[in-house]
Amino acid sequence: MxxxxxxxxxxxxxxxxxxxxxxxxxxxxxxxxxxxxxxxxxxxxxxxxxxxxxxxxxxxxxxxxxxxxxxxxxxxxxxxxxxxxxxxxxxxxxxxxxxxxxxxxxxxxxxxxxxxxxxxxxxxxxxxxxxxxxxxRRLTQDAGGPSGDLLAGLTPREREVLQCMVDGLNRAEIAERLGLSANTVRTHTQNLLAKLDMHSALEAITLAMRAGMRPSG
Structure with a gap:
């Protein structure tokens, strides 16, 4: 443990x-x-x-x-x-x-x-x-200009995981939606946070919304 x-x-x-x-x-x-x-x-x-x-x-x-x-x-x-x-x-x-x-x-x-x-x-x-x-909304509003290019380094799967995060899903729910194991979701999450130079899911979600991502549901 x-x-x-x-x-x-x-x-x-x-x-x-x-x-x-x-x-x-x-x-x-x-x-x-x-x-x-x-x-x-x-x-x-x-x-x-x-x-x-x-x-x-x-x-x-x-x-x-x-x-x-x-x-x-x-x-x-x-x-x-x-x-x-x-x-x-x-x-x-x-x-x-x-x-x-x-x-x-x-x-x-x-x-x-x-x-x-x-x-x-x-x-x-x-x-x-x-x-x-x-x-x-306030974080996105305060953050300034567009940041779509900052997502360019993500793989398609990492983008899918990020979209699930924007949708408000937790790790288990992301795994179920994408048909992945929880460990695989954890790895993708850690990788995308590193690529975006973010330290938390909330920061990554804020950046994604600045780049134009919105909840899909």
Missing amino acids: ERIRVLIVDDHALFAEALAARLGREPDLVILPIAADGRRALALTATERPRVLVLDLTLGAESGLDVLDRVRERHPDVRVVVLTAMTELDVLVQAVRRGAVGWLGKTESADLVARVIRSAARQGGWIPPDVLGEVL
Whole structure:
């Protein structure tokens, strides 16, 4: 079983400790010492090498978005999932634009948090379905001019997988639609992300929509 190292960054001690205790019961998650501020988060990221960082955006007087920027700059391979009480869509879009691959409200269940952590660790992500369309629209709108040429290096099969991602399918559903194994879908996904220089499925979907891809259903 692949074990995922997780760093929680939150200055609300009771919440963070309760979350760490609950996630620590998951056999595939290794919960690292909690960081209450950006300095501690960067120090632990450097020494403990988390795969996923679960980040609150309100860290006292410190901006979680600034912490996100510093983590992404120094440790670009770390996957950042935002877990916050903030609900402003503009902030969500900023976080995704700055490299977050997941966004969860603090009222969500620990089971969902664990699932999103696993997805993030495997190059996936998660945005609440009720706002995903608007987030993608804003990201596409903000991204600038056409990018169709950036898809030119994809094979026909990789384009099919990317279209399935735009359609909102998960890996198992893509495998079923295309008649492939889940491992083959994983390989195609990793290859297309590398070719597009993207770090998450959400980034790839945004680029695909800039290039003109739309949900097929």
